[in-house]
Amino acid sequence: MFFPTYRPRRLRETPNLRRLVRETRLSVENLVYPVFVTHGTNVKREIPSMPGNYHYSVDTLVNEAREVAALGVPALLLFGLPDKKDEAGSEGYAKSGIVQRSLRALKKAKPDLLLITDVCLCEYTSHGHCGVLTKDGKIDNDATLPVLAQIALSHAEAGADMVAPSDMMDGRVDAIRQSLDMNGHKNIPIMSYAAKYASGFYGPFREAALSTPQSGDRCSHQMDPANSLEALREVALDVDEGADIIMVKPALAYLDIIAKVKEEFNLPVAAYNVSGEYSMVKAAAANGWIDGERVMMEILTGIKRAGADIIITYHAKAAAKVLGR
Numbered sequence: 168m169f170f171p172t173y174r175p176r177r178l179r180e181t182p183n184l185r186r187l188v189r190e191t192r193l194s195v196e197n198l199v200y201p202v203f204v205t206h207g208t209n210v211k212r213e214i215p216s217m218p219g220n221y222h223y224s225v226d227t228l229v230n231e232a233r234e235v236a237a238l239g240v241p242a243l244l245l246f247g248l249p250d251k252k253d254e255a256g257s258e259g260y261a262k263s264g265i266v267q268r269s270l271r272a273l274k275k276a277k278p279d280l281l282l283i284t285d286v287c288l289c290e291y292t293s294h295g296h297c298g299v300l301t302k303d304g305k306i307d308n309d310a311t312l313p314v315l316a317q318i319a320l321s322h323a324e325a326g327a328d329m330v331a332p333s334d335m336m337d338g339r340v341d342a343i344r345q346s347l348d349m350n351g352h353k354n355i356p357i358m359s360y361a362a363k364y365a366s367g368f369y370g371p372f373r374e375a376a377l378s379t380p381q382s383g384d385r386c387s388h389q390m391d392p393a394n395s396l397e398a399l400r401e402v403a404l405d406v407d408e409g410a411d412i413i414m415v416k417p418a419l420a421y422l423d424i425i426a427k428v429k430e431e432f433n434l435p436v437a438a439y440n441v442s443g444e445y446s447m448v449k450a451a452a453a454n455g456w457i458d459g460e461r462v463m464m465e466i467l468t469g470i471k472r473a474g475a476d477i478i479i480t481y482h483a484k485a486a487a488k489v490l491g492r
C-alpha cells in the first residue's frame with residue numbers, strides 16, 4: 168500500500184483529533200490488582216522491592232479492597248502468605264488458610280468486587296516448589312494435580328469468583344475443572360496461566376511471596392523464553408481442558424506471544440505485567456531517569472494494543488487514578 172498524498176501529521180495535529188483516531192483505549196475495566204495477604208491484624212507492610220505494594224492482613228485488605236473498588240478496578244488477584252509451610256503445602260487448601268479467610272471477609276464486605284485466586288503450591292511448600300516432590304526431589308506432576316484441585320475447590324467454597332492456576336503442571340486445568348464441577352461449582356471460571364515463561368522478571372514477587380525455590384529452578388515446568396510455537400501448544404492444551412481465559416506471563420518481553428495467542432484462540436486473553444516489570448519502572452522513576460507515570464501508561468497501553476483483554480498489574484490503582492482524571 169502506498170498513498171502518495173497521505174500526510175500522517177494531519178491526523179496528529181490537535182489533542183482532540185488524536186483522541187478521535189486513537190486505536191487502543193485502555194480502561195480501568197481492563198485491570199486486575201494483585202495483592203498479598205498475611206496472618207495477623209492491622210498489618211500493612213510495604214514490600215521493599217515493590218514500592219506501593221504491601222503485605223496486608225485480612226482486616227487491612229478489606230479496607231484496601233474498598234479503595235480499589237472505589238477506583239473502579241473490577242477485580243483482585245489474591246496471593247497468600249501462610250503461617251506454616253510444609254512439604255505438602257497443606258495451608259493451601261485449609262479451610263482456615265489465609266486466602267480462604269480473606270475470601271470470606273472480602274465477600275462479606277464487598278460482594279461485587281471480583282475475587283480471583285492464585286492456585287499454586289510454591290507459596291505453601293517448605294521447599295518452595297510449585298508441586299509435591301518425589302523422593303529424589305523432582306516435581307511429581309501427576310501427584311500434584313489432586314492437590315491443586317483441592318486448593319481450587321477450597322477457594323471456590325470460601326467465595327472465590329474465579330481461580331487462576333499458575334503452577335504449570337500438565338493436566339491441571341482438567342483436574343480443577345472436574346473437581347469444581349463435581350462439587351457444585353460449574354459456573355466458576357478458570358483463568359489459566361497458559362503460557363508462563365521461566366523468567367527473571369519474577370524476582371521481586373518471589374521476595375514478596377517468600378516463594379523462592381530452596382534448590383533448583385522452575386525450568387522443568389515453565390517455558391523457555393526462546394519459544395513461541397510451544398506457547399501456542401501450551402495454550403491449546405489448556406483450552407482443550409476447559410480454560411475460560413488464557414494468560415500470557417510475563418507481558419513485556421512477550422508481546423508477540425500475546426498477539427499470537429489473541430489471533431489464534433477465540434477466548435479472552437489476560438497478560439500478567441509481572442513484578443520485575445513493575446519494579447524496574449519504580450526504580451528508574453525514583454532515580455529520576457524516566458517519568459514513571461508516563462511510562463506506566465505507555466506500558467499498559469502497549470500490552471492492550473498487543474491484544475490483551477485483561478491486564479494484571481501492580482500499577483492498577485495508580486493507573487486507575489490517571490484514567491479517572
Ligand code: PBG
Nearest residue numbers: 287289333368369372441442443
Ligand atoms: C507462582 C506465581 C509466580 C508469579 C505469580 N504466580 C512466581 C513464579 O512462578 O515463580 C509471579 C508474579 C510476578 O512476578 O508478579 N505461584
